[in-house]
Amino acid sequence: MSTISIIILNYNDFETTNLMINKIKDYKVINHIIVVDNCSTDNSFKELSKIKDIDVIKTNSNHGYAAGNNFGIKYDESKYKSDYLIISNPDISVEEIDIENLKKDLDEHASVAVVAPRVHEFDNVSRGWKLPTYGAELATISNTKQRFFKRVSLYEDSYYNDALTSVDAVSGSFFIVRSGVLKDIDYFDEGTFLYYEENILGFKLKEKEYLTYIDNNVDVIHNLSVSVDKSIRRINKYKILVHSLMYYESKYNKVNIFGKLLLYIVYGISLLLAYIIGIFRKLGK
Numbered sequence: 001m002s003t004i005s006i007i008i009l010n011y012n013d014f015e016t017t018n019l020m021i022n023k024i025k026d027y028k029v030i031n032h033i034i035v036v037d038n039c040s041t042d043n044s045f046k047e048l049s050k051i052k053d054i055d056v057i058k059t060n061s062n063h064g065y066a067a068g069n070n071f072g073i074k075y076d077e078s079k080y081k082s083d084y085l086i087i088s089n090p091d092i093s094v095e096e097i098d099i100e101n102l103k104k105d106l107d108e109h110a111s112v113a114v115v116a117p118r119v120h121e122f123d124n125v126s127r128g129w130k131l132p133t134y135g136a137e138l139a140t141i142s143n144t145k146q147r148f149f150k151r152v153s154l155y156e157d158s159y160y161n162d163a164l165t166s167v168d169a170v171s172g173s174f175f176i177v178r179s180g181v182l183k184d185i186d187y188f189d190e191g192t193f194l195y196y197e198e199n200i201l202g203f204k205l206k207e208k209e210y211l212t213y214i215d216n217n218v219d220v221i222h223n224l225s226v227s228v229d230k231s232i233r234r235i236n237k238y239k240i241l242v243h244s245l246m247y248y249e250s251k252y253n254k255v256n257i258f259g260k261l262l263l264y265i266v267y268g269i270s271l272l273l274a275y276i277i278g279i280f281r282k283l284g285k
Contacts, residue, residue, distance in 0.1 A: 002083040002107060004099070004176070005032040007072035008090050011062060014044040016223075017090035021051060027096040029103060032080050038068040055079070064193030065172065066200075073182055082179055089173040091223040098218045102176045105164065105215055113181040113210035116170035117218035126222075127160060128167030128214045129153050131202055134253050137245070141267050164213045169202030173222045181210055191251065194237075196244035203252045242267060 006024065010017040017035060024030060033054040037045040039062040048056045059071050069087055076082050084106055086099070098117060105115040119126040132140070132153045140153070159165060182188075185204040188197060205212055242264075249255040249263065 003031040004084045004103060005034055005076045005080055005082040006030050006086040006088055007034045007069060008088050009036050009038055009068045010044055010090055011038040012040045012042045012044060013090060014047045020090050029096055029099045034072050034076060036068050036072040038062045066188035066192060066197050067190045070187045073187060084176055085179050086176045092174045093221040101218050102215060111211055112213050113205060114175055114177045114212040116175035116214055117220045119171045119173055119220055119222050121222045121224040126171040128170045131168040131199055134249060134255050134259060138266060141270050160216050163217055164215055167212055167214055168206060169198045170212060172198045174220050191247050192244040193240050195241045196248045199248055
């Protein structure tokens with residue numbers, strides 16, 4: 001019988017994490033709940049440690065999403081050796097039947113490494129995407145409405161006609177993965193603090209010929225970026241995003257220094273235009 005551990009990454013958001021734990025703690029499909037407190041600066045670790053029948057561990061420093069999740073993954077490897085791991089944000093709402101169905105996908109399809117649900121994020125539904133080329137990234141940054149990105153990096157709606165659909169990358173907010181696969185690809189790449197972890201994971205999986213799927217009959221709700229918005233100022237998010245973009249393009253898309261310089265220029269112009277448009281909108285009110 002295959003076993004599942006769920007790894008929930010917390011940072012300065014005890015209330016949200018506690019709500020999720022209370023919802024899933026009696027799910028029989030989950031064997032272990034592991035909460036990684038990513039070196040919170042509030043009383044999160046103390047409060048979470050009061051919850052019975054779960055594992056609460058704390059990192060020595062906050063090095064971001066990838067490092068925090070790796071900490072939890074390696075903890076499970078040493079203590080439980082679960083067959084499957086669920087990587088989850090604390091701001092996810094998921095029913096037990098949905099986890100059972102995702103587990104069933106892995107049980108019945110030995111060739112599949114990762115399965116994710118349809119993730120509802122306010123008015124959007126994330127169903128996975130193609131790994132973007134350098135050209136697609138450039139077009140995305142230069143177009144604030146991202147219409148070109150949708151055309152080249154998202155699949156057509158008709159692509160999702162089957163129960164399971166193969167995709168390059170899935171939302172990092174919630175997915176289930178075979179634990180041995182993560183070890184084989186050397187876990188999450190800790191070169192980023194936030195953003196682009198999903199593309200990097202998708203790239204590493206694809207490079208090793210592992211398959212990633214969306215289950216079109218499973219839905220979860222993601223209260224998008226609750227923890228991020230609470231803890232990171234907008235200007236810092238831009239800086240982190242640009243660093244992650246450059247890291248991904250350099251290491252995985254093999255973009256040279258001139259290509260990176262062009263990305264910087266286009267990104268700067270795009271931000272300036274967005275700022276100017278915002279000012280005019282405020283004046284027009």
